[in-house]
Amino acid sequence: xxxxxxxxxxxxxxxxxxxxxxxxxxxxxxxxxxxxxxxxxxxxxxxxxxxxxxxxxxxxxxxxxxxxxxxxxxxxxxxxxxxxxxxxxxxxxxxxxxxxxxxxxxxxxxxxxxxxxxxxxxxxxxxxxxxxxxxxxxxxxxxxxxxxxxxxxxxxxxxxxxxxxxxxxxxxxxxxxxxxxxxxxxxxxxxxxxxxxxxxxxxxxxxxxxxxxxxxxxxxxxxxxxxxxxxxxxxxxxxxxxxxxxxxxxxxxxxxxxxxxxxxxxxxxxxxxxxxxxxxxxxxxxxxxxxxxxxxxxxxxxxxxxxxxxxxxxxx
Numbered sequence: 001x002x003x004x005x006x007x008x009x010x011x012x013x014x015x016x017x018x019x020x021x022x023x024x025x026x027x028x029x030x031x032x033x034x035x036x037x038x039x040x041x042x043x044x045x046x047x048x049x050x051x052x053x054x055x056x057x058x059x060x061x062x063x064x065x066x067x068x069x070x071x072x073x074x075x076x077x078x079x080x081x082x083x084x085x086x087x088x089x090x091x092x093x094x095x096x097x098x099x100x101x102x103x104x105x106x107x108x109x110x111x112x113x114x115x116x117x118x119x120x121x122x123x124x125x126x127x128x129x130x131x132x133x134x135x136x137x138x139x140x141x142x143x144x145x146x147x148x149x150x151x152x153x154x155x156x157x158x159x160x161x162x163x164x165x166x167x168x169x170x171x172x173x174x175x176x177x178x179x180x181x182x183x184x185x186x187x188x189x190x191x192x193x194x195x196x197x198x199x200x201x202x203x204x205x206x207x208x209x210x211x212x213x214x215x216x217x218x219x220x221x222x223x224x225x226x227x228x229x230x231x232x233x234x235x236x237x238x239x240x241x242x243x244x245x246x247x248x249x250x251x252x253x254x255x256x257x258x259x260x261x262x263x264x265x266x267x268x269x270x271x272x273x274x275x276x277x278x279x280x281x282x283x284x285x286x287x288x289x290x291x292x293x294x295x296x297x298x299x300x301x302x303x304x305x306x307x308x309x310x311x312x313x314x315x316x
Contacts (some may be wrong), residue, residue: 010214011082013037013065015089015105016098017057019122021166022088024206026057029086030107032210036062037082043068045167054267069101075108079115084213086119091140092272098144103150110154118156119213120147123205125285126162127220134260136268137275161209161296163224163286164200166310170280171199174249177277182241182315187249190281191256193235198286201306208296208303218294223249226287226299227305234281240309244316256282 012029016022017038029036030075038057058064061171068072079085087105089098102120110117129140143262151158165171173179174187175197203216208225212218232240242248259282263274279285 009035010084012084012086012213013039013078013082015039015087018053019031019088019090021202023053024087024203025086025209026062028206028210030060030062038062039078040064041068059134069104072108075104076112079108085115085116086213087121090123091121098174102147106150106154114190116157117213117219118151119161120151122160122162124162129285133279134275137259137272146206153241159212159218160222160223161212162203163226164198165280167199167201170309171237171308172315174241175234180207180299183249185250187238187251189234189251189253192253194233195284196231196233196280196287197280199230199232199308200225200227200249201311204303204305208300211300221294223294223296224291225296226291229307231287232308237308244312265287
């Protein structure tokens with residue numbers, strides 16, 4: 001189980017294909033030479049950007065498959081077409097939070113009985129390590145665990161891809177909250193700014209996903225995205241930007257207790273964000289454990305991953 005015959009194209013279905021990471025996974029699967037199927041859901045309605053994105057995938061060679069989460073049989077028929085299912089359903093509070101919808105996908109895969117690998121929507125912190133996480137941000141981890149338990153209980157072979165901060169959300173802004181652009185004059189530094197964090201370009205995360213989904217080495221394993229050159233402290237990230245611009249920023253160190261002060265008075269999505277930032281930048285949850293052989297950049301050295309100095313250049 002989980003290995004796919006070499007020489008044949010792997011057939012992959014991407015669910016959540018029009019989303020932030022999903023669209024990158026579709027392109028990476030096509031580039032990798034997989035026979036790529038994309039779930040087209042009737043719920044799309046008049047969302048013109050999504051419709052146009054789906055048809056742009058078709059132009060690139062992907063096949064559109066109609067199915068709905070409210071129609072179990074349609075999902076079963078869709079997954080019967082492929083060897084591998086990849087889900088990129090959103091799991092962040094400030095967008096749509098759809099993690100548990102994947103349970104319907106697990107049911108369909110279980111009934112279809114032909115799927116050799118399922119990659120559920122992960123791509124962030126490693127949920128089994130986040131049992132202590134602060135509410136409400138911990139919902140994400142609890143729900144991802146619920147999905148994992150269902151996959152494992154159904155005996156579906158899996159790969160969980162975890163472990164890095166998306167560069168567009170955490171690197172371009174030098175990890176400042178509430179902006180996606182680098183600060184002009186002042187930067188907040190979390191604690192002493194010396195906790196190691198992992199950053200990865202979203203396109204690279206998609207490339208690793210496309211490579212690992214039919215790799216016999218990663219069946220029933222967690223693959224960690226921890227590219228050596230992108231394991232940086234916040235101070236190191238800020239220094240890279242200062243060196244690129246020749247400008248020194250005014251820095252304010254924020255103690256953990258101040259960072260968490262007043263959290264209960266904030267909107268829920270903001271509370272979730274604060275919790276996640278706390279675990280990453282104060283606790284170091286992305287780097288406080290060894291990852292061994294299942295590290296993506298060692299498994300796939302042919303992916304020339306984007307370094308953060310290179311990434312930050314686009315903001316100059």
